[in-house]
């Protein structure tokens with residue numbers, strides 16, 4: 001059997017974080033979470049090449065999602081990135097500029113984001 | 127050389143760690159915090175730890191200049207661009223190329239210049255006043271403000287799009303009153319610095335009681351105000367007077383009258399316990415070094431020795447004094463051999479008082 005796909009989910013809202021965690025976990029993903037960009041960066045630097053996909057909020061303290069995406073794109077170019085934002089167009093536009101693979105607007109349909117995740121990671125496998 | 131970021135509080139340690147992780151990214155940084163908290167120190171530390179440290183660090187204060195002057199300072203101008211432009215002048219965006227441009231007090235930048243700034247940050251290009259040529263520039267933008275930019279966005283005096291573009295990495299420095307553990311460390315560091323700078327100054331360091339008062343004070347002017355107190359002490363050598371002259375905390379009075387309020391006293395005690403702790407630690411550990419060095423320096427074994435030496439010395443002196451410096455009597459009282467006492471006296475440099 002193929003190993004489970006690994007996700008890193010980043011959001012400063014604990015409710016969103018636990019909802020995402022439960023959902024992806026129940027579908028057989030291995031999920032790790034981080035509460036802001038700095039925490040996420042430390043997880044990534046600790047385990048480079050471990051994750052298949054990063055799902056990140058954009059407006060967060062210390063390192064924003066946009067900053068995280070820019071750093072990840074440079075240091076871990078193979079990691080797929082989905083950005084989500086609840087703050088209107090601005091951060092979303094910056095996330096696209098930082099080359100997120102996908103930008104979604106909150107509120108987010110969990111089944112839809114799961115479909116996108118498996119699509120992105122699937123491409124990665126080929 | 128840049129000022130080291132002194133401090134042992136969790137907030138300062140976290141900021142140091144963040145600097146360490148992002149200094150090589152050259153992503154725009156926004157530094158916020160009250161006046162005198164160290165925004166410029168943080169900006170300079172980012173620069174010093176970055177691959178751009180060999181290039182220039184160019185600072186511009188967006189609050190200090192009138193709009194047109196600020197614009198020509200930032201972008202430069204061609205000869206004849208306006209009356210008085212007798213010859214061409216480079217702007218800071220050009221002089222900072224390959225280096226850091228530190229936009230201080232960005233919250234005070236006029237709206238029209240904010241649009242132009244946004245454009246430059248988006249495109250990496252700008253043109254000097256009176257020129258139709260575009261210049262490419264590669265600057266690392268670090269901005270700072272003591273204003274609440276979210277509020278300024280609400281009342282439309284700061285552009286939201288510029289805010290998000292600057293706010294890629296955000297470093298918020300809490301006021302000194304929210305990280306009191308840093309106060310003894312800062313005092314130690316600046317005492318040492320000013321001693322070497324004012325060789326004629328002879329102010330003595332604060333004693334435990336004064337240190338407690340300095341630590342409890344609310345420091346509305348933050349580190350800068352603390353520095354000024356220490357400079358004053360170098361000259362006056364009168365802590366009593368310096369403490370007396372500190373402006374009072376307007377919120378202190380109501381806090382005292384609500385002393386029975388459990389929530390309040392709860393918040394008060396850990397702080398006091400903390401400053402008491404830092405006071406004790408500062409006797410044995412040099413808190414004024416960087417955190418990495420500090421952690422290297424701290425070793426229980428070493429501190430145990432320093433602490434017990436200090437107490438032993440006092441006890442030995444006390445007993446000798448009581449018995450008129452009769453060393454064999456003192457050794458009996460202390461329950462050590464005569465030889466041990468002599469050895470300890472010489473180790474701790476204990477001498478009978480001059481007659």
Ligand SMILES: Nc1ncnc2c1ncn2[C@@H]1O[C@H](COP(=O)(O)OP(=O)(O)OP(=O)(O)O)[C@@H](O)[C@H]1O
Nearest residue numbers: 129130131132161162163164165166167272349350
């Ligand atoms: N953590 C620190 N360690 C050592 N020195 C500090 C620290 N924080 C501040 N200082 C010193 O305090 C003074 C004020 O700091 P700084 O100029 O960086 O404050 P600022 O936040 O930029 O203030 P303002 O908003 O008034 O411009 C400087 O002399 C600086 O060197």
Ligand SMILES: [Mg+2]
Nearest residue numbers: 165166230270
């Ligand atoms: Mg400043």
